[in-house]
Amino acid sequence: xxxxxxxxxxxxxxxxxxxxxxPVRRLLIAATLVVAGCVLVLPLASVFAEALRGGLGAYLAxxxxxxxxxxxxxxxxxxxxxxxxxVLFGLSAAWAIAxxxxxxxxxxITLIDLPYAVSPVVSGLVYIMIYGANGVFGPWxxxxxxxxxxxxxxxxxxxxxxxxxxxxxxxxxxxxxxxxEQEQAAMTxxxxxxxxxxxxxxxxxxxxxxxxxxxxxxxxxxxFGAVSVVSGxxxxxxxxxxxxxxxxxxxxxxxxxxxxxxxxAMLALVTLVAKAVVERRAGAAAxxxxxxxxxxxxxxxxxx
Amino acid sequence: MKIRILVPAAVLALIVGAIAMSGAARTASEPIExxxxxYDPTRELYRDVNEAFAAxxxxxxxxxxxxxxxxxxxxxxxxAVIDGLQADVVTLALAYDIDAIxxxxxxxxxxxxxxxxxxxxxxxxxxVFLVRKGNPKHxxxxxxxxxxxxxxxxxxxxxxxxxxxxxxxxxxxxxRRELGDLSELHDPAAAAEVAAAxxxxxxxxxxxxxxxxxxxxxxxxxxxxxxRNGIGDVLLAWENEAFLAAAELGAGEFEVVxxxxxxxxxxxxxxxxxxAREHGTLEVAQAYLEFLYSPQGQRLAARHYYRxxxxxxxxxxxxxxFPALDLITVDDVFGGWQQAQRVxxxxxxxxxRITAGGR
Numbered sequence: 094x095x096x097x098x099x100x101x102x103x104x105x106x107x108x109x110x111x112x113x114x115x116p117v118r119r120l121l122i123a124a125t126l127v128v129a130g131c132v133l134v135l136p137l138a139s140v141f142a143e144a145l146r147g148g149l150g151a152y153l154a155x156x157x158x159x160x161x162x163x164x165x166x167x168x169x170x171x172x173x174x175x176x177x178x179x180v181l182f183g184l185s186a187a188w189a190i191a192x193x194x195x196x197x198x199x200x201x202i203t204l205i206d207l208p209y210a211v212s213p214v215v216s217g218l219v220y221i222m223i224y225g226a227n228g229v230f231g232p233w234x235x236x237x238x239x240x241x242x243x244x245x246x247x248x249x250x251x252x253x254x255x256x257x258x259x260x261x262x263x264x265x266x267x268x269x270x271x272x273x274e275q276e277q278a279a280m281t282x283x284x285x286x287x288x289x290x291x292x293x294x295x296x297x298x299x300x301x302x303x304x305x306x307x308x309x310x311x312x313x314x315x316x317f318g319a320v321s322v323v324s325g326x327x328x329x330x331x332x333x334x335x336x337x338x339x340x341x342x343x344x345x346x347x348x349x350x351x352x353x354x355x356x357x358a359m360l361a362l363v364t365l366v367a368k369a370v371v372e373r374r375a376g377a378a379a380x381x382x383x384x385x386x387x388x389x390x391x392x393x394x395x396x397x
Numbered sequence: 398m399k400i401r402i403l404v405p406a407a408v409l410a411l412i413v414g415a416i417a418m419s420g421a422a423r424t425a426s427e428p429i430e431x432x433x434x435x436y437d438p439t440r441e442l443y444r445d446v447n448e449a450f451a452a453x454x455x456x457x458x459x460x461x462x463x464x465x466x467x468x469x470x471x472x473x474x475x476x477a478v479i480d481g482l483q484a485d486v487v488t489l490a491l492a493y494d495i496d497a498i499x500x501x502x503x504x505x506x507x508x509x510x511x512x513x514x515x516x517x518x519x520x521x522x523x524x525v526f527l528v529r530k531g532n533p534k535h536x537x538x539x540x541x542x543x544x545x546x547x548x549x550x551x552x553x554x555x556x557x558x559x560x561x562x563x564x565x566x567x568x569x570x571x572x573r574r575e576l577g578d579l580s581e582l583h584d585p586a587a588a589a590e591v592a593a594a595x596x597x598x599x600x601x602x603x604x605x606x607x608x609x610x611x612x613x614x615x616x617x618x619x620x621x622x623x624x625r626n627g628i629g630d631v632l633l634a635w636e637n638e639a640f641l642a643a644a645e646l647g648a649g650e651f652e653v654v655x656x657x658x659x660x661x662x663x664x665x666x667x668x669x670x671x672x673a674r675e676h677g678t679l680e681v682a683q684a685y686l687e688f689l690y691s692p693q694g695q696r697l698a699a700r701h702y703y704r705x706x707x708x709x710x711x712x713x714x715x716x717x718x719f720p721a722l723d724l725i726t727v728d729d730v731f732g733g734w735q736q737a738q739r740v741x742x743x744x745x746x747x748x749x750r751i752t753a754g755g756r
Contacts, residue, residue: 226481226502235481243482325482326467327432340468343617344440345646 490558
């Protein structure tokens, strides 16, 4: 995931120098297709097949169930909080890291990557240790009649934690690559910090930002492990869509389970399409920037 | 540089807002809500009970009540209540898990089990076998489980209450087989024979767990492993879970096998006083549990394959489904749940030693 942002920077290389014999090539392609088919396409297709097993009526009826609707609402609410929070954080962190140098910068970058390295179960348990009844803040929260764990705030916190790196990780390499020249130019021309950020920095990274938002959103809606630990599994109240899928499956309600799962699968498909579109736009934008830079380069050298 | 301060402030505001919202939502509700934290296989039972109770309570008091459910392995569920899951009532698989809540929190008194009749268990159950159609491995009793080539599915005793009943049923069966009469367990003169029987039980249970390919965290997970994923030759299951699977999941695809000896499982229920008081639901929570003992509650229990403590209230056709079998009890054979848990399931207990050696 961390390297996904690099996708649009790799320009297509001419491959004239190397060429495998045709049979080898065909074998490799066939092997890839078979593996991709078994591992990716087949499960995806089977989700929809299972969901539609009882006919379209049964499929649609699954979404009239109040518990399923509550799960969908909760999932949307959680994503609606977690994604903007991580956009704000990701932007500010990436800006700080890429445009300024300060002590502890490396440490901050490592910390941002922490959620990638920690198992979601552990991150859920950590929140129980902090906000649970026997946790560090447990007595204080109880005294003020606030509930974090086994309620919506805990689910939001756990989701923010696991989706923490997605935006920042997309932005940092791009912002570092772009350097600070344009910002410095803006500053020299009298722009304030906020103007520089809004007029110069933000437009330069908008596609990478969107890309990060898409990934962040997909993970926020699909997260199971950490959310499962802090949810309490109260149906209709603290069950997100992935948890609802598990509940329904465990209740032998397979059509409904796969109906909800199909929503998540559709989300994944939409994410993929959006990601492809963004990548193409980002590639075009990057190419444009490069050409402008090349054109302006000689003038800049002549200037002093 | 203002933005640097704005960002953390906005994040904080969002989190505080979310916390406040959830707090407000809880106190503003006029129709009353209950949270029943239960174990894995009671899903279908409580769906019906909750509906019937809501109608009963509305007719009696004019108040609408919604009972929310949370299900999972009993050990895991108890852990969640200890960690702050605000259950108004708990309906778990065994007394030990409710004891654990009483021990680790001050949410309910330690003598909770004396508050309702029949050790606070409105229904009982036992452990039986579920096998595939035609019983291809010819499993009739506990000894058949250890025949070559038999794979057994049972959940993890660390997290599942049903799994602990499974384990103790197997252990108790061997003691009964070796000793004939279980009263010898309490006879100091028979100490040598008892020690030999316990050793035989240890060997038997070790062999049994060496044949378990998957440990799920709850009973329902194991049922799915056996039924949907087609893993294993025999499922050690709650009687109610086995009958439900046999009846609802492709009738005729599975058969229930009743062993000669099994264990009397008493899944208890109780009000979690602290949260019920906090939520103002003490009265309705109490009424909810009493409803389980009422003729209507007992009839629903029997319909969902739980053995009612007052069978006279249940339908005769439902009762006829329960096979007669020889049932041992935890108190008689294992000296109660506290001791059974300490000896067998706590960290470093017999179960840990069995699984550490075998794998």
